[in-house]
Amino acid sequence: MKKNIETLSKEQILTATEETLRRFGIAKTSVTDVAKTLNVSHGTIYRHFKSKAELLEGATEKWLNETIIAPLTAIYEDHSLKGSDSLKTYIQTLIELKRSSAYHEKELFEMYAKVTEEAGNLIEQHVNRMTNQMSEIIKRSDFQASAPDRLAHSIFFATTRFHHPSHAYEWDSPTIDQEFLDLWELLEKGFLNKK
Incomplete structure (x- = not known):
């Protein structure tokens, strides 16, 4: 029927x-x-x-909201985490969500990777949602940041290798976790100077 x-x-x-x-x-x-x-x-x-492209954009937006944004929003709303721990947890959660999707939801991750290449506006909105949340975390933390929005964007793009789908082939590296921790240490010592 x-x-x-x-x-x-x-x-x-x-x-x-x-x-x-x-x-x-x-x-x-x-x-x-x-x-x-x-x-x-x-x-x-x-x-x-x-079109099929519009259908895939819609499916990608739904997937991003449910799989990535919802868990990140929970981290953003968790005020028990303070300072750089909150921001680090946010970025590490983003990394874990992307890796988990690449390994356990391969077809949907491939859809997301394809749409990332073709639907700039959707991806820009997605990135802006995350960097806006990161900016708010910076504002409520003890960072010395005269431009929290710029700092949030800088940190997001500095960590791109660990969460952007074009770098997924690198995520199996046995040193990838340590490389993130090394980068984070530099960020904490530099950009995230405490007041």
Whole structure:
């Protein structure tokens, strides 16, 4: 029995897209496959999303919000962590979430990596959400920072090697964790001077 297309929501389509990607991977997933998962015509999907690229952007945004932003927001809202410990925990959590996704949600991580290359606006919004939270952590901490927003961006981009999908091939290195700790020590001694 066909689903009532009038009641089909974007959220249902995005959830079906994730299921389909897990089954077939990004290279073999089509809009028609998503439609089959929902038992609707592919035209129904196109009523909500203009193209496969737009559908993948929507699925990536949903995935980023649920898999990355929600746990990071919990760290951001945890006021029991103080000073550089709060910021370090935030960055380490970001790194752990990306690594875990690369290893345990390969198809969705591949989707995210592909969309990262093609959907600059979505990724810019995602990065801004994280750096805004980092900036607020800096403001409420004991850092000597005249420009917390710039410092947050600098720290985010200084640690890119450890969380950007284009560097995923490096994450299996046996020295990667120590390399992050070495970098963090430099950041604490330099940019994160305490008042």
